[in-house]
Amino acid sequence: MSRPTITPADAVAEVSALGRRIAEGAKLFGEIRDADVQIATTPKDAIWSQDKVTLYRYRPLAPSKGLPPVLIVYGLIGRYTMADLQEDRSLVRNLLNLGLDLYVVDWGNPSRAERFVTIDDYVDGYLAECVNVIQGETGREKLNLLGICEGGVFTTCYAALYPEQINAMVLTITPIDFHADQVDNRPGHGFINLWMRSLSPEDIDRLIESQGSLPGAFMGSVFSMMTPMRTLTKYNVDLLDALADKKKFLNFLRMEKWIADRPDHPGEAAKQWLKDLYQDNKLVENRFQLSGRTVKLSDITCPVLNVFAKDDHIIPPATSRALGTKVGTQDYTELGLPGGHVGVFVGGKAQALLGSGIADWLERRG
Amino acid sequence: MDPMETMKAMGELWSRGARSFAEAQANMMGAMQTAAGPAPAPDFEAVRAAQTAYTKAWTDAQSVAASFTSSLGAQGDAKGDKDPVAAEVLAKVFDPRGWLSASSEIDAALSRFAEGPQFSDLFQIERKFAVLNTAWSALRRRNLEHNTLMLEAWTRATGVFSKAVNARTEAGQPLESARALMTLWIETANEVLVETQRSDAFLRSQRESLKAATDLRLAQADLAEFYSQMYGYPTRAELDDLHKTVTELRRDLRGLKRKAAASRAKETTP
Numbered sequence: 001m002s003r004p005t006i007t008p009a010d011a012v013a014e015v016s017a018l019g020r021r022i023a024e025g026a027k028l029f030g031e032i033r034d035a036d037v038q039i040a041t042t043p044k045d046a047i048w049s050q051d052k053v054t055l056y057r058y059r060p061l062a063p064s065k066g067l068p069p070v071l072i073v074y075g076l077i078g079r080y081t082m083a084d085l086q087e088d089r090s091l092v093r094n095l096l097n098l099g100l101d102l103y104v105v106d107w108g109n110p111s112r113a114e115r116f117v118t119i120d121d122y123v124d125g126y127l128a129e130c131v132n133v134i135q136g137e138t139g140r141e142k143l144n145l146l147g148i149c150e151g152g153v154f155t156t157c158y159a160a161l162y163p164e165q166i167n168a169m170v171l172t173i174t175p176i177d178f179h180a181d182q183v184d185n186r187p188g189h190g191f192i193n194l195w196m197r198s199l200s201p202e203d204i205d206r207l208i209e210s211q212g213s214l215p216g217a218f219m220g221s222v223f224s225m226m227t228p229m230r231t232l233t234k235y236n237v238d239l240l241d242a243l244a245d246k247k248k249f250l251n252f253l254r255m256e257k258w259i260a261d262r263p264d265h266p267g268e269a270a271k272q273w274l275k276d277l278y279q280d281n282k283l284v285e286n287r288f289q290l291s292g293r294t295v296k297l298s299d300i301t302c303p304v305l306n307v308f309a310k311d312d313h314i315i316p317p318a319t320s321r322a323l324g325t326k327v328g329t330q331d332y333t334e335l336g337l338p339g340g341h342v343g344v345f346v347g348g349k350a351q352a353l354l355g356s357g358i359a360d361w362l363e364r365r366g
Numbered sequence: 367m368d369p370m371e372t373m374k375a376m377g378e379l380w381s382r383g384a385r386s387f388a389e390a391q392a393n394m395m396g397a398m399q400t401a402a403g404p405a406p407a408p409d410f411e412a413v414r415a416a417q418t419a420y421t422k423a424w425t426d427a428q429s430v431a432a433s434f435t436s437s438l439g440a441q442g443d444a445k446g447d448k449d450p451v452a453a454e455v456l457a458k459v460f461d462p463r464g465w466l467s468a469s470s471e472i473d474a475a476l477s478r479f480a481e482g483p484q485f486s487d488l489f490q491i492e493r494k495f496a497v498l499n500t501a502w503s504a505l506r507r508r509n510l511e512h513n514t515l516m517l518e519a520w521t522r523a524t525g526v527f528s529k530a531v532n533a534r535t536e537a538g539q540p541l542e543s544a545r546a547l548m549t550l551w552i553e554t555a556n557e558v559l560v561e562t563q564r565s566d567a568f569l570r571s572q573r574e575s576l577k578a579a580t581d582l583r584l585a586q587a588d589l590a591e592f593y594s595q596m597y598g599y600p601t602r603a604e605l606d607d608l609h610k611t612v613t614e615l616r617r618d619l620r621g622l623k624r625k626a627a628a629s630r631a632k633e634t635t636p
Contacts, residue, residue, distance in 0.1 A: 051616065115606060116613040125620050132627075188560040198569035203577060210583035212606070225563070229556040237548065 025243030037253040040081035042092045044104070048133045052108030053126045055133055058096055065099035067366040068167040069134050069143045072104040073127065075150020076265045076273075077219055079258070080104050082345050083148065086254050089346045094355025100362065101138065105130050107263070112212035115267040122269060123157045124291040131158070131165055142167035144362055149173050149315065149341075150273065153283065156323070157290055160299040168365045169300070170358050172307040173341055175315045176297075177284040177322030178277050189313045191226045196278035204274050214270035216262030226313055255346070284322055297323065303331035305361045307344065307354065314341040333361060413503050416510035423517035431524075494589050501582035508578040512571045515562070523558035527551055 044056040072092070074080035083104070084092040095102055105127065110117065134143055144167050147155030152174025159166045179197075181190025208214065224231040230238075242252040265273070282288040288295045304327055308320040317336065324332055335357050339347040344354055530550060534540055541547045562568050587602055594601040 112605075113609050114613070116610045121613070121617060125617065128624070129620070132624075187557070187564070191563060194564060195569065195572065199573055199576070203573065203580070206580045206584065207576065210580045210587065227556075228559040228563075229552045233552055237552075 025240065025249075028243060028246060028249055032250070032253070037250060037257055039086065039254050039257055040084045041087065042084050042090060042096065047103075047137065048130070050126065050129060052110060052114065053130075054106045054108065055130045056104050056106065057137070058092060058102040058104070060099075060101070061093065061096040062099045064101060065363060065366070067100060067144070067362055068140050069101040069103060069138050070095065070146050070170075070362070071130060071134060071143055072102065072146045072148070073151035073155050074104075074107070074148045075152075075154070076107055076110070076122070076263065076269060077150055077216075079261055079263065080106055080148070080151075081258055081261065082342065085258060085346050086251065089251075089348075089351050091345055091351060091355055091358075094352070095359055098355065098359035100359060103130070103134055109263045110213065110266045111264065112267075115208075115212040117266040118268045119154070119157075119272045120290045123154050124161065127154055127158050128162070131162070135165070141165070144168045144170065146170045146358070147172065147174055149175075153277070156283070156297070156300065157288070157295045159302055159304075160295045160297060161290065161293060163299055163301045166302045168303040168305070168362060170305045170307065170362070171320070171323070172354070173309055173312055173315045173320065173344060174306070174323075175277070175319040176326070177319050178279075178281045180284075180318040180322050181316045183318035184316060186313075186316065188226065190316045190319070192222060192314065193278060193316075193319070195222070196274055199279075201275050201279060204271060204279075208267040208271055211267070213267045214265035214274070216264050219265070220259065220262050223314070251346075255342075284326065286326075297326035298328040300327045301329050303329060303333075303365045305333045305335060305358065307335045307337060307357070309339050309341055309344045309350070310336050311339055311343070312341045331365070335361075409500075409503065409507070413507040413510070416507045416514070420510040420514045420517070423514045423521070427517045427520050491589065491592060494585070494592060498582070498585040498589060501578065501585040505575070505578040505582050508571070508575040512575050515567060515571050519558055519562040520555075522562075523555045526558060527554045530554060 042061075043059040045059065046054050047057050048055040072080060072083060074083070084090045087093065092102060092104070107122070107126075131143065135141060142165060145155040145159060147153070147169070149172070152171040153176075155169055156171065156174065156176065159169045178193055181193040211218075239252065242249045276282045276288055280287075283295065284297070286294065286296045286298070304323070306320060306323055308315070308317045310317060312320075321334060324334065335353075337344050337350040337353055337357075339350045344350045527550065531541065531547075541550060591601045591603060593599075
């Protein structure tokens with residue numbers, strides 16, 4: 001290999017810049033306290049709970065627009081706090097500031113005791129209870145659902161099973177066709193889809209039998225594996241870059257806090273998620289069964305806004321956009337935003353577009 | 367000693383050590399098997415083959431890394447202005463150990479699955495112990511095979527990287543900062559690694575590692591079950607059974623409550 005032509009003067013300049021940054025970073029590290037990196041700080045009140053599930057209602061931040069309430073539903077991989085990561089990058093705050101009445105369901109921290117809890121329980125049990133509570137509290141028969149990732153699959157199933165209760169549904173970064181990663185086949189995108197297809201159903205059964213759950217730490221390592229060099233450089237190169245700016249550094253730490261809070265996915269629900277959906281692709285083929293009923297996407301008759309991230313390596317856009325031809329409504333809108341899976345919620349430009357895009361769309365369907 | 371010679375010697379030493387360790391294990395297992403009667407035996411030959419392949423891949427990778435570090439650091443050294451922090455970051459980024467730890471983080475997660483009863487607790491139940499040991503050997507073998515695959519990918523990445531640096535130099539656009547050099551390496555390595563991850567060999571290897579980790583975990587659970595029964599403690603199976611019952615009862619209760627609420631609503635509707 002030929003040697004790079006780095007001149008001594010350049011090297012000295014680069015080194016001294018690096019030295020300055022490290023010195024500043026060390027000072028920053030000393031100043032930061034845990035209280036500076038709080039996440040999900042938007043005020044809210046618990047209004048219902050059952051087992052480990054809690055339903056919260058956010059306190060309003062602006063005069064109400066009088067629209068049907070919105071229930072945010074995150075999945076079981078990661079936590080809903082992503083939607084309220086920090087004050088200036090919060091989907092929750094953006095929606096509240098636009099006058100929406102907002103609820104969020106927190107699935108809690110499932111343990112091995114929840115091994116036998118299924119997606120049927122989450123959708124037809126807990127989610128149905130949450131909807132019922134909100135209906136009672138607001139006196140509204142219909143509400144809006146806002147599903148995120150796996151939570152979007154939950155809301156999709158709910159909207160198909162109980163269309164009469166839903167005014168409109170917003171999906172964000174939600175997989176519908178779990179085999180559509182092969183449409184674009186972009187390198188580095190859709191690895192989980194590919195990997196799951198390389199396993200046999202028995203491999204998954206035995207994994208869950210041995211663990212009792214799909215451990216959050218395991219899923220975390222799968223996500224890290226998808227961006228290999230980013231994982232390797234995260235705590236040296238990226239951290240050094242972040243140290244140049246206190247705001248950037250705090251953002252880095254908040255994201256780390258969210259990443260570290262990854263609950264275990266209940267075992268039986270994980271089997272359905274990985275086998276029925278990732279492997280057998282039952283949802284898009286109208287073969288997915290919940291509580292003895294088949295989820296038919298054509299039964300979704302409410303307006304649908306489907307938001308996807310154009311550079312989503314975890315949920316490739318085609319896996320989300322497959323919904324368009326399957327729903328039973330003409331009022332179907334797609335919104336492709338710049339950035340990746342998480343960037344849609346925390347990226348400077350995308351998160352602003354996301355909040356206003358959702359609020360405007362819902363307002364027109366109030 | 368010449369750095370290449372040092373590497374070679376280290377590789378041979380490692381090989382010899384691994385061989386002795388495997389042989390010692392084989393001897394011990396032979397004695398264990400005689401005592402325990404027929405039980406699944408670890409495939410030591412396969413572990414040995416995996417160890418040898420891994421050692422070779424590691425030696426090759428270390429040699430390339432040493433050559434890289436020397437090539438990249440030479441200019442700064444000559445002027446006496448080499449920065450230890452920059453050098454450390456560069457070395458870390460190029461170090462194949464870093465590659466292994468990052469790319470096979472999943473292996474570490476799988477290995478954590480395997481944490482359980484200590485070896486010394488198990489001598490009283492030879493047959494179960496033999497099964498456990500077999501599962502452990504299989505996991506070790508799969509991890510070695512997987513790491514070998516990753517080191518081969520690392521070596522491939524260094525080749526692509528060298529070509530890219532040479533091409534830029536020949537085109538009169540040499541890299542002018544350590545940062546640019548590092549960025550090029552990160553981009554190159556990422557591409558090669560992502561390509562590797564999509565290969566059949568990688569997917570097969572990951573699957574085998576996952577299966578081996580699961581088998582080990584289940585073998586441990588079997589032992590734990592045995593001890594729990596022996597000492598009168600609730601077993602995992604009993605607890606699972608209980609959790610299943612509670613989940614089903616909760617499900618039934620939710621259903622009944624909803625039915626009751628629906629019929630109440632029906633009665634009150636004019």
